[in-house]
Amino acid sequence: MINQIKVNLANRSYPIIITDDNFEALAKKLSQLKLGTDAVIITNSRIRRLYAEELRKALNSLKISAHIFNVPDSEKSKSISEYVKIISKISSIDTKKRLFLIALGGGVVGDLTGFMAATYKRGIPYIQIPTTLLAQVDSAIGGKTALDLPSGKNLVGAFCQPKLVYSNINLIKSLPPRQIRCGLAEVVKYGIIVDTKLFRYIEKNYKKILGLDNSCLGYIIKASSLIKAKIVENDERETSGLRTILNFGHTIGHALETAAGYSKLNHGEAISIGMVCSAEIAHLMGVLPREELLRIIKLLNTLKLPQEAKKGDLKAVLNAFLRDKKFINGRVRMVLPSRIGHVFVTENIPYNLIKKVIKKRMAKT
Ligand SMILES: NC(=O)c1ccc[n+]([C@@H]2O[C@H](COP(=O)([O-])OP(=O)(O)OC[C@H]3O[C@@H](n4cnc5c(N)ncnc54)[C@H](O)[C@@H]3O)[C@@H](O)[C@H]2O)c1
Numbered sequence: 286m287i288n289q290i291k292v293n294l295a296n297r298s299y300p301i302i303i304t305d306d307n308f309e310a311l312a313k314k315l316s317q318l319k320l321g322t323d324a325v326i327i328t329n330s331r332i333r334r335l336y337a338e339e340l341r342k343a344l345n346s347l348k349i350s351a352h353i354f355n356v357p358d359s360e361k362s363k364s365i366s367e368y369v370k371i372i373s374k375i376s377s378i379d380t381k382k383r384l385f386l387i388a389l390g391g392g393v394v395g396d397l398t399g400f401m402a403a404t405y406k407r408g409i410p411y412i413q414i415p416t417t418l419l420a421q422v423d424s425a426i427g428g429k430t431a432l433d434l435p436s437g438k439n440l441v442g443a444f445c446q447p448k449l450v451y452s453n454i455n456l457i458k459s460l461p462p463r464q465i466r467c468g469l470a471e472v473v474k475y476g477i478i479v480d481t482k483l484f485r486y487i488e489k490n491y492k493k494i495l496g497l498d499n500s501c502l503g504y505i506i507k508a509s510s511l512i513k514a515k516i517v518e519n520d521e522r523e524t525s526g527l528r529t530i531l532n533f534g535h536t537i538g539h540a541l542e543t544a545a546g547y548s549k550l551n552h553g554e555a556i557s558i559g560m561v562c563s564a565e566i567a568h569l570m571g572v573l574p575r576e577e578l579l580r581i582i583k584l585l586n587t588l589k590l591p592q593e594a595k596k597g598d599l600k601a602v603l604n605a606f607l608r609d610k611k612f613i614n615g616r617v618r619m620v621l622p623s624r625i626g627h628v629f630v631t632e633n634i635p636y637n638l639i640k641k642v643i644k645k646r647m648a649k650t
């Protein structure tokens with residue numbers, strides 16, 4: 286199986302390859318792209334053990350030498366200190382070489398590598414080899430790169446498009462089920478924001494999807510990549526407002542992640558709770574019918590995605606929420622659904638309503 290999607294962005298255009306091959310399509314594309322003579326692979330030790338050798342072989346067959354740098358396996362890698370550490374290593378090997386970077390990993394490795402590519406020598410090429418479902422359907426596409434600060438997620442970053450996204454379905458087969466579910470949260474998000482058909486597809490095929498059936502995974506990865514690519518093509522730098530709809534579930538989700546110290550809740554789990562809260566707010570405001578709210582809750586439930594955060598510090602969540610960069614001119618900007626397949630961006634949400642819903646969804650122990 287091989288599908289290719291193009292992200293059309295003038296001279297920053299690039300292909301997304303969706304495949305289940307053994308790195309052949311990657312080698313073929315790299316030989317056309319001629320990105321450099323030396324690849325620096327950024328990964329972590331777990332992913333390195335699984336896939337780095339195969340990747341190194343593919344690169345060596347093209348006479349590209351490969352350096353491999355590990356980062357710790359956690360969101361903490363998206364930090365200024367890790368950035369300085371790795372970028373210093375890159376500069377120490379960079380003598381008269383044509384370097385390019387390869388992000389071999391999930392969203393954490395992808396965001397960090399992308400930011401290094403954006404800033405090292407004012408920009409060098411990089412490619413994304415996403416190894417989580419979440420990264421294949423979302424974070425590897427679109428050129429948002431980021432580091433976290435203790436005060437909030439993704440507060441340091443740059444837009445920098447990769448030269449290629451190589452999404453190999455076989456690479457996600459080694460993921461623990463919890464990580465598959467986290468990726469599915471982003472796929473459900475696409476269904477709610479623009480694609481009723483995709484939402485229905487997950488409702489119908491969830492068993493095969495959770496069983497990692499290749500054709501089902503291929504379908505949802507392709508559908509998601511197409512949606513993300515289209516949105517990015519039309520609003521690359523989130524200036525027209527279109528790209529904002531990708532933040533559905535994320536304003537509250539990020540606040541939960543930040544308040545939990547980025548560790549207890551995975552990103553997909555946090556946005557699952559964020560999506561339920563947003564849908565509930567929309568329902569209480571009278572814009573989302575009850576049956577649509579229940580359908581969203583039911584699907585997340587079927588996928589065993591959480592809809593409630595553990596009892597915790599509500600004040601910390603609200604503080605993180607208010608500090609979020611989507612809080613504009615003192616007003617909360619949120620994406621709310623009006624039905625499955627359609628959302629709108631609004632700043633007219635009573636803060637008390639948001640508080641009430643978050644409080645309710647943090648009530649369980
Ligand atoms: N740039 C964007 O547009 C964007 C969009 C969405 C999310 N993000 C970011 O992505 C990050 C989350 O990404 P993630 O969910 O991929 O998390 P992650 O990168 O932390 O990966 C999750 C876990 O899976 C492990 N793993 C990765 N690939 C594996 C494999 N093939 N087999 C076994 N284990 C594997 C990792 O080592 C890690 O422990 C967050 O930092 C989030 O902010 C960025």
Ligand SMILES: [Zn+2]
Pocket residue numbers: 423471535552556
């Ligand atoms: Zn996300």
